[in-house]
Amino acid sequence: MSKIVVVGANHAGTACVNKILATYGDKNEVVVFDQNSNISFLGCGMALWIGKQISGPEGLFYASKESLEEAGAKVYMNSPVESVDYDKKEVHVLLDGKTKHVESYDKLIFATGSTPILPPIKGAEIVPGNREFKATLENLQFVKLYQNSEEVINKLNANPDIKRVAVVGAGYIGVELAEAFERLGKEVTVVDIVDTCLAGYYDPEFSDLMKKNLEDHGIKLAFGQKVEAIEGDGKVERLITDKETFDVDMVVLAVGFRPNTALGDGKIELFRNGAFLVNKKQETSIKDVYAIGDCATVYDNAVGDTNYIALASNAVRTGLVAALNAGGNGDVVESAGVQGSNGICIYDLKMVSTGLTLEKAKRFGYNAAVTEYTDLQKPEFIEHDNHEVKIKIVYDKDSRVILGAQIASKEDISMGIHLFSLAIQEKVTIEKLALTDIFFLPHFNKPYNYITMAALSAKE
Numbered sequence: 001m002s003k004i005v006v007v008g009a010n011h012a013g014t015a016c017v018n019k020i021l022a023t024y025g026d027k028n029e030v031v032v033f034d035q036n037s038n039i040s041f042l043g044c045g046m047a048l049w050i051g052k053q054i055s056g057p058e059g060l061f062y063a064s065k066e067s068l069e070e071a072g073a074k075v076y077m078n079s080p081v082e083s084v085d086y087d088k089k090e091v092h093v094l095l096d097g098k099t100k101h102v103e104s105y106d107k108l109i110f111a112t113g114s115t116p117i118l119p120p121i122k123g124a125e126i127v128p129g130n131r132e133f134k135a136t137l138e139n140l141q142f143v144k145l146y147q148n149s150e151e152v153i154n155k156l157n158a159n160p161d162i163k164r165v166a167v168v169g170a171g172y173i174g175v176e177l178a179e180a181f182e183r184l185g186k187e188v189t190v191v192d193i194v195d196t197c198l199a200g201y202y203d204p205e206f207s208d209l210m211k212k213n214l215e216d217h218g219i220k221l222a223f224g225q226k227v228e229a230i231e232g233d234g235k236v237e238r239l240i241t242d243k244e245t246f247d248v249d250m251v252v253l254a255v256g257f258r259p260n261t262a263l264g265d266g267k268i269e270l271f272r273n274g275a276f277l278v279n280k281k282q283e284t285s286i287k288d289v290y291a292i293g294d295c296a297t298v299y300d301n302a303v304g305d306t307n308y309i310a311l312a313s314n315a316v317r318t319g320l321v322a323a324l325n326a327g328g329n330g331d332v333v334e335s336a337g338v339q340g341s342n343g344i345c346i347y348d349l350k351m352v353s354t355g356l357t358l359e360k361a362k363r364f365g366y367n368a369a370v371t372e373y374t375d376l377q378k379p380e381f382i383e384h385d386n387h388e389v390k391i392k393i394v395y396d397k398d399s400r401v402i403l404g405a406q407i408a409s410k411e412d413i414s415m416g417i418h419l420f421s422l423a424i425q426e427k428v429t430i431e432k433l434a435l436t437d438i439f440f441l442p443h444f445n446k447p448y449n450y451i452t453m454a455a456l457s458a459k460e
């Protein structure tokens, strides 16, 4: 029997533990430590819960200490791992947050995830040592854990005076929460340091669709502004940027994640943003130590290099790869890499993207070009539920290989992006895509559908 210790049991850890036990349960003892009291909270449901689009949080969990134990793991919750002795192969844990405990391992898997970034803003501080990102100023909220969303909801319920909410960061969490607060009738302002929203995922004309969508719903946008201070007498009263001052009752900070890799303690090689640098087998620079999910790097097929992309989808897949490598008999499974495929739905606007935007492709040194197309989803004779779709494909002019794609519509166009994800992974050219077999049925699409048409329209 080999002993595998897994630190962190959220999306990456849970996927990994279940896979080890399902595939190689007879060969491995699995011991899991998590510092939180719950596991598997789907952050994607946070905005739906806050905005009352779902009735409660119960369905936002898909695993528990009990379900992992039923699968055969030994699970300790509320138990932070405080340090690791890599020479002796031991982890040092505070069981139940109280009792010191040492656990030996043959293989160690870090699934310690990420923490919200705290930018240098005067007045924005986390209570020292607090693991739930509680701010010293009342009504300044971080949004990562189940407990964070519960706290926001409890505060909104208990204080109807919280009427004006500022969301800092117009990335995925920021725009989702802006919608949620607006649905509750709050006066919402979204602040971002760059002059647009969703800049990491879309080129300007797609971000503009989302900007208009937010503004059409009465959400105020304060883009291109740097937050300098959050002020108030014990609780939030003002948000001050380099351009304006906003009188607000609550501020939510959502400016991205930082990998949680303190346990590496300077002994494990890190990526430029501090993530554990792993190879395609999820191995770190120390033998028998693996890292998965938000604490680790991924191999990004669009840039052909290592990258950092914090997504639950990557967490699950990297967890599966590590499970097969750490749990098996020397089997070697390599990740196929990722494209950073992602999607968002705000009110009825749906946007999906994968790979590189034009701006990013140029930044990464590609001789990039784009081809774009806008059309109805279905033939004109379908008079109802037939919306316009906008598509943009980014490709490399030299190799002709597809580098990225963005699609936006009121239609559910989400499935289309998987085709582009695979195309980037498999290095499909724009010419090959133009002749790819795409079925036609008027209930779904057009014979000359927008994917084919965009690819056929590639000029450069």
Ligand SMILES: Cc1cc2nc3c(=O)[nH]c(=O)nc-3n(C[C@H](O)[C@H](O)[C@H](O)COP(=O)(O)OP(=O)(O)OC[C@H]3O[C@@H](n4cnc5c(N)ncnc54)[C@H](O)[C@@H]3O)c2cc1C
Binding pocket: 007, 008, 009, 010, 011, 012, 013, 033, 034, 035, 036, 039, 042, 043, 044, 045, 046, 047, 079, 080, 081, 082, 111, 112, 113, 114, 115, 143, 144, 145, 173, 260, 263, 292, 293, 294, 295, 310, 311, 312, 313, 314, 315
């Ligand atoms: C509001 C919100 C919405 C999101 N929506 C989406 C979405 O729609 N789609 C998507 O793909 N992604 C989404 N994400 C991102 C996604 O949640 C993360 O990528 C995912 O949680 C990463 O999983 P993970 O298991 O690697 O890390 P984490 O979720 O960060 O989990 C890390 C775990 O490690 C534990 N841990 C950390 N340090 C220690 C220690 N020293 N000892 C013991 N335990 C420790 C923590 O308690 C935690 O349980 C969203 C995130 C948020 C916050």
Ligand SMILES: NC(=O)C1=CN([C@@H]2O[C@H](COP(=O)(O)OP(=O)(O)OC[C@H]3O[C@@H](n4cnc5c(N)ncnc54)[C@H](O)[C@@H]3O)[C@@H](O)[C@H]2O)C=CC1
Binding pocket: 044, 119, 168, 169, 170, 171, 172, 173, 174, 176, 191, 192, 193, 194, 197, 198, 199, 200, 225, 226, 227, 254, 255, 256, 257, 309, 310, 311, 342, 343, 344
């Ligand atoms: N639908 C999905 O797939 C979702 C995915 N996630 C993932 O969770 C992670 C965290 O999400 P987010 O926090 O929204 O990160 P993000 O990376 O999506 O967005 C961060 C935003 O904050 C802005 N910003 C950075 N520093 C700032 C500062 N000092 N002041 C003001 N604005 C600043 C950036 O310009 C950016 O618009 C991301 O990896 C995201 O992809 C989160 C929610 C939904």
